[in-house]
Amino acid sequence: MRQWIGRQVIVHYEDEGIIQVSGTVERMNYADKSLILGPGMQSIPFNKINVIQPLHTDSKKRSRTKLHSVGYVMSDMLQFDNAVYFQSAVTVWQGERLIAYNSSIRSHDRDFAVMADGRKLSKNDYLFVVRSLRGY
Known part of the structure; x- marks a missing residue:
């Protein structure tokens, strides 16, 4: 923080x-x-x-967050840090296959994320989606 x-x-x-x-x-x-x-x-x-x-005051700077049908795809270290700190609800996908629903991330490093149930998942092989806010 x-x-x-x-x-x-x-x-x-x-x-x-x-x-x-x-x-x-x-x-x-x-x-x-x-x-x-x-x-x-x-x-x-x-x-x-x-x-x-x-808050970007320069209009050329844009968020690197990509929209997903369930929420927002996490790509930055800071997004993973916030998900760990706030115990955000995270959905994990491998292609079109749902791996984890409404789970949380216990910890992470540059290449891997450790889920609440202990599974260590590669950030390159899986898509981590944090839930979107209602009304946005």
């Missing part, structure tokens, strides 16, 4: 519906388990955060 400090981001979180806010990550409050988002110093609990995305 420290990689977000000082960066402008868009945060999608749930609080009686999905809310999208943008701002600069000022700090992480580990005592309260929350992210502090400026300029209004808004506190967002870690357990309510669905997605954190960088």
Whole structure:
């Protein structure tokens, strides 16, 4: 989570519906388990955060996230980091075959992801899809 400090981001979180806010990550409050988002110093609990995305001010910069019929294909290390940290629901595909549904990733490195059930899956051989947000 420290990689977000000082960066402008868009945060999608749930609080009686999905809310999208943008701002600069000022700090992480580990005592309260929350992210502090400026300029209004808004506190967002870690357990309510669905997605954190960088806010690109340059129109040429685009997210490398690809749309999938179930959600978004994970391709960046940061996406895997967020999936591990937030215990996001992940679906794993091998071609058109469903390998894991609504599972989570325990850990990962550059080439492999370790699922909650202990299976070690290659990032090159499998497609990891994180669920999409409702209404987006």
